[in-house]
Amino acid sequence: MSSSSRCAARTDDPLDQELAARLNTWDDERDAEWRQSLRPILVELAWWLVGTAAVAAATLVGLVWNVR
Amino acid sequence: MTEVSGPAAGSVVSERLPTLGQERLFARYSSFFYTLTTLAAAIWIILVGGALPAVGDTRLGIIGYACGMVVGVALVLVSVALPAFRYGVDSVDISKAALGIRGSSLVLVGLLVSALGWAGVALAMVARGVATIVRNAGQPGGVVNEHLVIVVAFVLIALLLILVRHGLDAIRRLNEFAGPGFVILAVASLLLMTWRYGPRELLLVNVPAEQALTTDRLKSFAYAIEFGVTLAIAWWPYMGGLYRFLKSRRHAVGPIMVGGSLVGNAFSASVAALAAVHLGSPDPAVWLIQLAGPFAGTVLVSLILLLSVPAICLLVYFVASAARQIRPLARTPWHWMVALAVSPLALVALNTAWTLAHVVTVASLGSLIFFSVCGIVMVDFWVLRRGAIQIDQLYVAGPAGHYWYRGGVNWVAMLVIALGVGGYLYLYDPVTLEARNAFRYFGAALPVIAGSALLYYALMRLCWSSDRVASAGQRTPSGETVEVGL
Numbered sequence: 001m002s003s004s005s006r007c008a009a010r011t012d013d014p015l016d017q018e019l020a021a022r023l024n025t026w027d028d029e030r031d032a033e034w035r036q037s038l039r040p041i042l043v044e045l046a047w048w049l050v051g052t053a054a055v056a057a058a059t060l061v062g063l064v065w066n067v068r
Numbered sequence: 069m070t071e072v073s074g075p076a077a078g079s080v081v082s083e084r085l086p087t088l089g090q091e092r093l094f095a096r097y098s099s100f101f102y103t104l105t106t107l108a109a110a111i112w113i114i115l116v117g118g119a120l121p122a123v124g125d126t127r128l129g130i131i132g133y134a135c136g137m138v139v140g141v142a143l144v145l146v147s148v149a150l151p152a153f154r155y156g157v158d159s160v161d162i163s164k165a166a167l168g169i170r171g172s173s174l175v176l177v178g179l180l181v182s183a184l185g186w187a188g189v190a191l192a193m194v195a196r197g198v199a200t201i202v203r204n205a206g207q208p209g210g211v212v213n214e215h216l217v218i219v220v221a222f223v224l225i226a227l228l229l230i231l232v233r234h235g236l237d238a239i240r241r242l243n244e245f246a247g248p249g250f251v252i253l254a255v256a257s258l259l260l261m262t263w264r265y266g267p268r269e270l271l272l273v274n275v276p277a278e279q280a281l282t283t284d285r286l287k288s289f290a291y292a293i294e295f296g297v298t299l300a301i302a303w304w305p306y307m308g309g310l311y312r313f314l315k316s317r318r319h320a321v322g323p324i325m326v327g328g329s330l331v332g333n334a335f336s337a338s339v340a341a342l343a344a345v346h347l348g349s350p351d352p353a354v355w356l357i358q359l360a361g362p363f364a365g366t367v368l369v370s371l372i373l374l375l376s377v378p379a380i381c382l383l384v385y386f387v388a389s390a391a392r393q394i395r396p397l398a399r400t401p402w403h404w405m406v407a408l409a410v411s412p413l414a415l416v417a418l419n420t421a422w423t424l425a426h427v428v429t430v431a432s433l434g435s436l437i438f439f440s441v442c443g444i445v446m447v448d449f450w451v452l453r454r455g456a457i458q459i460d461q462l463y464v465a466g467p468a469g470h471y472w473y474r475g476g477v478n479w480v481a482m483l484v485i486a487l488g489v490g491g492y493l494y495l496y497d498p499v500t501l502e503a504r505n506a507f508r509y510f511g512a513a514l515p516v517i518a519g520s521a522l523l524y525y526a527l528m529r530l531c532w533s534s535d536r537v538a539s540a541g542q543r544t545p546s547g548e549t550v551e552v553g554l
Contacts, residue, residue: 007463007464007548007549007550008549009549010549010551013399013552015084015085015399016550016552018085019084019463019550019551019552022085022086022088023086023460023463023550026086026459034154035455040317041150041317041320044321044322048138048321049138049142052135052139055131055134055135056132056293060289063128063131064128064286064289
C-alpha cells in the first residue's frame with residue numbers, strides 16, 4: 001500500500017486488487033457534487049408527496065367521509 | 069458480470085465492485101423508465117389487481133393503492149436508492165453500515181427469498197397461462213395439460229439462462245420493448261372495458277358486500293394504502309441493484325414515480341382490478357378473451373405472457389448478483405451464477421400449481437423485514453451519519469472496521485427488526501388480511517417504518533456515542549485491507 005493509499009487489497013486476487021484500486025481512486029469531489037445535486041432531488045420528491053397528500057385528502061373528504 | 073456500453077464498452081464489471089461513472093447503464097430517462105415499468109407491470113400485477121376490489125370500494129382501492137405506492141416508493145428512494153446511486157453499490161452493501169458487515173446477511177437472505185419466490189410465481193403463471201391458451205384453442209373449458217405446463221416452464225428456464233448470462237445491459241435492451249408493450253396493452257385493455265361498460269359504470273361497480281374485507285370506508289382506504297406501501301417496500305432490496313447503474317441525478321425520481329409507481333404499477337393494477345370486478349377474474353387469460361374475443365384476446369394474453377419474461381430475467385439477475393456477496397461465490401464465473409440462480413426454478417417447473425398456492429405467502433413473509441430495515445437504514449444514513457458512509461469500510465471484514473459492531477452484527481438493528489416484524493404481524497396478517505382496529509388509521513407498514521426509525525435512533529443514541537457514529541461517515545485514510553464478499 002502506498003503512503004497515499006487509503007486501503008489495500010487483503011489478497012492477491014484480481015477482484016480484491018481491482019476493489020482496492022477503485023476505492024483508492026474514489027473521487028471526493030463527487031461528494032461535493034452529490035450534496036449540490038441532492039437538493040433538486042429532494043424538492044422533486046417533496047412535490048410528489050405534496051400531490052399525493054392532496055389526492056389522499058380529497059379522497060378522504062369526498063369518498064370516505066362523503067362530505068357534500 | 070455486466071458488459072457495459074459507452075466508453076467502457078467491451079469491459080466487464082463485477083457485480084460486487086462500486087460502479088464507476090462510465091459503467092452506469094441507465095443514461096437516458098426512457099431506459100430507466102421502461103425497466104421500472106417492466107418490473108412493475110409484469111404478470112404478478114394480476115395478483116395485486118385481483119386483491120384491490122376486495123377493499124370494498126373499487127375507486128377507493130385504486131386511489132389508495134396509487135397513493136400508497138408513491139409514499140412507499142419515496143421511502144425506498146430516500147432509504148436505499150439514493151445512497152446506492154451515490155456510492156454505486158447495491159442494497160446489501162448499503163445496509164452494511166446500519167446492520168453490520170455480517171448483519172447485512174439478513175438483507176441478502178430476504179432478497180434471495182423474495183426474488184426467487186416472485187420469479188417462481190411469475191414462471192408458474194406464465195407456464196400455466198401458455199398451457200391455458202393451448203387448451204382454449206383445442207377444447208375450451210377442459211383441463212390444462214400438466215405435461216405441457218412442465219415443458220413450457222423448462223423452455224422458459226432455458227430462455228432465462230440465455231438472456232441473463234448477457235447481464236443487465238441485455239435485460240435493459242429487452243425492457244425497451246417490454247415497457248412500452250405493457251403500457252400499450254394496459255391502455256388498450258382499459259379502452260376495451262370503457263367501450264363495453266361506459267366510464268361511469270366501469271368505476272362504480274364494487275364486489276358484493278359479503279366479499280369485501282370491510283364495510284368501514286376508512287379501513288377500506290387504509291387497506292388500499294397498505295397494499296401500495298407494501299408492494300413499494302418489497303422493492304427495497306432490488307432498487308440498490310438498479311440505482312447503482314443510474315447515470316444522472318435528473319432521472320432519480322421521475323422514472324420510478326411515473327413508470328414504476330403510477331403507470332407500471334397503479335395503472336396496470338387498476339385495469340386488472342376493474343376486470344376482476346366486472347368480468348369475475350383478474351386473470352387476463354379469462355377476461356381479455358371475454359372482452360376482445362377468442363382470437364384478439366389470445367393474441368393480447370400471449371403478448372402479456374411474453375413481455376413478462378424480461379421482468380423474470382431482472383429478478384434472476386438480482387438473485388445471481390446478490391449471491392455474489394457470499395465469498396466463495398464472488399469469483400464464480402457469471403454464467404455459473406446464473407445457472408445457480410435459476411436452478412430452484414426447476415422445482416417450480418415441476419410443481420407450478422403448488423407454487424401458486426404456497427410460494428406467494430413465502431415471498432410475502434420474506435419481505436416483512438424490509439419495513440424495519442427501510443426505517444433503520446434511512447435514519448442511520450441521513451440522521452446518524454449525516455448523509456455519508458465510508459465506502460471502503462463496507463469491504464473491511466474484521467473488528468477494526470467501522471461497521472463491524474459486535475461480531476459483525478449491529479444487534480441494536482436486529483432487535484428493532486425483530487420488534488418491527490412482531491409489531492407488523494400484531495397489527496395486520498398479510499396472509500389472511502385480518503387487521504386490528506388501529507389499522508384503520510394508518511395501516512401497518514407506515515407505523516412500523518416510522519416506529520423502527522425512531523426506536524433505532526433512540527437506541528443508537530443510547531448505545532453508541534454520537535462522535536463514533538458520525539465519524540463513520542467521514543472518509544479518512546484507514547489503512548485497512550479490503551476484500552470482496554461477506
